Amino acid sequence: MSKKLRLATVWLGGCSGCHMSFLDLDEWLFDLAAAVEVVYSPIADVKTFPNNVDVTLIEGAVANEEHVELVRTIRRNSRMVVSFGDCAVSGNVTAMRNPLDANSAEVVLDRAYKDAALLRPQVPHDNGIVPPLVARVMPVHALIPVDLFIPGCPPPAPRIRAVLQALIEGQTPEMIGAAMLKFG
Amino acid sequence: MTTRVVIDPVTRIEGHAKISIFLDEAGEVSDALFHVTEFRGFEKFCEGRPLGEMAGITARVCGICPVSHLLASAKAGDDIFAVQVPPAAEKLRRLMNLGQITQSHALSFFHLSAPDLLLGYDSDPAQRNVFGLIAQQPELARRGIRLRQFGQEVIELLGGRKIHPAWAVPGGVREPLTPENRERIRSRLPEAFETVEIALDFIRDYIRTHREEVEHFGNFPTLFAGLVSKDGGKWEHHDGWLRVVDSEGNVLVDQFDPRRYYEIVGEAVESWSYLKSPYYKPLGYPEGAYRVGPLARLNICESIGTPKADAELERFRSYGNARGIVTSSFMYHYARLIEILAALEHMQRLLDDPDILSPRVRAQGSINRLEGVGVSEAPRGTLYHHYQVDENGLIKKVNLIIATGQNNIAMNRTVKQIAKHWIHGAREAKIPEGLLNRVEAGIRAFDPCLSCSTHAFGQMPLQVTLFAADGRVLDVRSR
Ligand code: SF4
Numbered sequence: 001m002s003k004k005l006r007l008a009t010v011w012l013g014g015c016s017g018c019h020m021s022f023l024d025l026d027e028w029l030f031d032l033a034a035a036v037e038v039v040y041s042p043i044a045d046v047k048t049f050p051n052n053v054d055v056t057l058i059e060g061a062v063a064n065e066e067h068v069e070l071v072r073t074i075r076r077n078s079r080m081v082v083s084f085g086d087c088a089v090s091g092n093v094t095a096m097r098n099p100l101d102a103n104s105a106e107v108v109l110d111r112a113y114k115d116a117a118l119l120r121p122q123v124p125h126d127n128g129i130v131p132p133l134v135a136r137v138m139p140v141h142a143l144i145p146v147d148l149f150i151p152g153c154p155p156p157a158p159r160i161r162a163v164l165q166a167l168i169e170g171q172t173p174e175m176i177g178a179a180m181l182k183f184g
Numbered sequence: 185m186t187t188r189v190v191i192d193p194v195t196r197i198e199g200h201a202k203i204s205i206f207l208d209e210a211g212e213v214s215d216a217l218f219h220v221t222e223f224r225g226f227e228k229f230c231e232g233r234p235l236g237e238m239a240g241i242t243a244r245v246c247g248i249c250p251v252s253h254l255l256a257s258a259k260a261g262d263d264i265f266a267v268q269v270p271p272a273a274e275k276l277r278r279l280m281n282l283g284q285i286t287q288s289h290a291l292s293f294f295h296l297s298a299p300d301l302l303l304g305y306d307s308d309p310a311q312r313n314v315f316g317l318i319a320q321q322p323e324l325a326r327r328g329i330r331l332r333q334f335g336q337e338v339i340e341l342l343g344g345r346k347i348h349p350a351w352a353v354p355g356g357v358r359e360p361l362t363p364e365n366r367e368r369i370r371s372r373l374p375e376a377f378e379t380v381e382i383a384l385d386f387i388r389d390y391i392r393t394h395r396e397e398v399e400h401f402g403n404f405p406t407l408f409a410g411l412v413s414k415d416g417g418k419w420e421h422h423d424g425w426l427r428v429v430d431s432e433g434n435v436l437v438d439q440f441d442p443r444r445y446y447e448i449v450g451e452a453v454e455s456w457s458y459l460k461s462p463y464y465k466p467l468g469y470p471e472g473a474y475r476v477g478p479l480a481r482l483n484i485c486e487s488i489g490t491p492k493a494d495a496e497l498e499r500f501r502s503y504g505n506a507r508g509i510v511t512s513s514f515m516y517h518y519a520r521l522i523e524i525l526a527a528l529e530h531m532q533r534l535l536d537d538p539d540i541l542s543p544r545v546r547a548q549g550s551i552n553r554l555e556g557v558g559v560s561e562a563p564r565g566t567l568y569h570h571y572q573v574d575e576n577g578l579i580k581k582v583n584l585i586i587a588t589g590q591n592n593i594a595m596n597r598t599v600k601q602i603a604k605h606w607i608h609g610a611r612e613a614k615i616p617e618g619l620l621n622r623v624e625a626g627i628r629a630f631d632p633c634l635s636c637s638t639h640a641f642g643q644m645p646l647q648v649t650l651f652a653a654d655g656r657v658l659d660v661r662s663r
Pocket residue numbers: 013014015016017018059060085086087088092093152153154155244247
């Protein structure tokens with residue numbers, strides 16, 4: 001048998017719905033486990049993004065400074081980067097804060113944390129612990145080149161399966177037709 | 185000098201978080217903190233959107249419990265329409281919520297926590313996940329996966345898709361249940377019962393053989409809060425009165441309309457987390473810490489109201505104090521499994537109800553009130569959606585109080601207690617990986633959903649602002 005595909009899944013600013021749809025692969029996860037090695041994922045315990053990854057699925061948009069760093073590392077260490085779901089592809093719901101102020105996240109933060117009625121009103125800020133938000137939420141390809149886009153909010157499990165199946169067989173997934181390309 | 189050890193990121197939870205452990209010179213734990221590091225700001229960007237869009241948008245708060253947001257949002261809409269939903273719609277919403285509880289609890293137990301409980305805290309971190317479980321315990325892994333799938337299918341058969349269905353609407357639901365789909369749900373119940381019985385046997389055994397762990401796993405007194413049924417204070421997940429009970433079993437709040445939550449819930453902000461800390465106002469912060477979710481729901485209810493789950497509840501209470509209140513956060517795992525059992529029994533009952541196939545599932549209405557609150561028990565605890573709209577039904581203000589946030593104070597105490605119990609004389613700030621994993625497991629017991637929990641914006645709980653048509657502030661009332 002050929003070497004197992006090294007697969008990583010990552011979440012940035014999203015709702016984890018794309019990862020839930022990944023888990024909706026259900027018993028096909030058994031087949032997947034036989035064909036790939038999951039080397040990094042929020043549902044696994046490896047804490048640093050590894051080297052030499054074949055495919056990385058990214059859920060969510062780039063929303064804070066840690067995401068910016070992480071996507072750069074992902075690009076350096078992955079042969080193929082996949083924007084996984086509408087938030088990664090377009091910013092989607094996560095980017096809905098952008099029109100409020102194109103240059104800063106302050107309005108949303110102040111609204112959330114500085115209301116006079118709250119006890120200890122303040123924007124959370126501890127250095128190195130709570131990552132500052134980026135001014136504008138960005139889709140992944142705004143920062144790094146992306147090799148494949150899987151739309152959907154979330155992409156339905158059969159779509160994810162078709163992509164992974166092709167990748168395992170060493171082919172480029174064919175992203176054509178409503179079954180593969182629909183947003184939302 | 186204190187040294188700080190940071191676990192980054194906390195894994196096998198739903199969302200982004202870190203944990204800090206502070207060590208004194210002797211390598212003993214002086215403190216520990218749980219940090220939530222994400223924020224999206226829903227409440228702000230929902231402003232100006234039509235009420236009808238809210239279910240679709242707020243479902244995207246969370247991909248794990250979109251149904252909870254959907255239901256809370258639809259109920260806030262019912263309140264604004266000032267309509268009563270048809271009986272079949274109410275029952276169908278319940279059915280979907282039971283599917284949601286099943287899938288979400290199965291995810292927490294089998295996919296996320298079972299690797300710790302079955303493979304061990306100190307097992308190889310590269311294998312300590314659902315894929316490792318598939319490799320080492322295939323039979324159980326398959327059962328867990330199929331149980332979650334069953335819950336997801338209930339949601340799909342009702343709402344047309346597994347994640348983010350746009351099915352519940354103000355006034356009821358969009359589609360009735362077909363007889364074929366009722367049979368499909370029914371046909372899968374026996375296997376689901378079998379799986380949960382196996383998991384219950386396992387967890388009781390685990391509790392018996394891991395006394396020390398259970399005793400020091402977030403075990404402390406707090407208040408417990410959640411909904412109970414309007415008839416006799418039974419276990420409730422969809423519509424009921426708010427009840428708050430302390431660890432001695434004293435009932436502090438009862439028969440309370442949860443739509444008035446802001447009278448008793450306050451929120452505090454800390455510099456080290458995007459997650460705010462709600463607390464019970466009469467006791468202040470942080471003394472007013474309360475827990476929500478499976479453990480709380482079992483602690484506050486009189487009974488579950490179905491035979492199998494009630495028998496299990498009695499066993500559960502035998503692990504509690506003299507008043508039958510269970511205070512160890514480890515017991516969330518056990519409570520979650522009992523709730524799956526309860527959900528399956530309640531589903532069975534609903535499927536046998538002749539109302540369930542009725543085509544009358546939606547009351548028509550329009551904007552009849554300018555403010556509405558919808559409350560639902562999400563898998564992780566009580567969820568509040570609070571909207572203000574203008575005459576045209578455009579959203580003026582949104583407040584979401586998310587289940588997980590309400591466990592924030594308790595989650596912080598839990599990591600501290602576990603760290604203090606297990607970590608001693610850490611040399612050069614080096615702590616064995618397995619011990620750090622135990623601390624993380626304390627968080628996993630709460631099954632926090634952080635995608636959800638950092639959207640709460642927390643103005644309306646304490647203050648109501650009356651606006652004139654042109655947006656001028658007419659009156660501000662703090663409460
Ligand atoms: S694309 Fe949709 S499902 Fe995926 S993270 Fe974004 S909001 Fe959630």
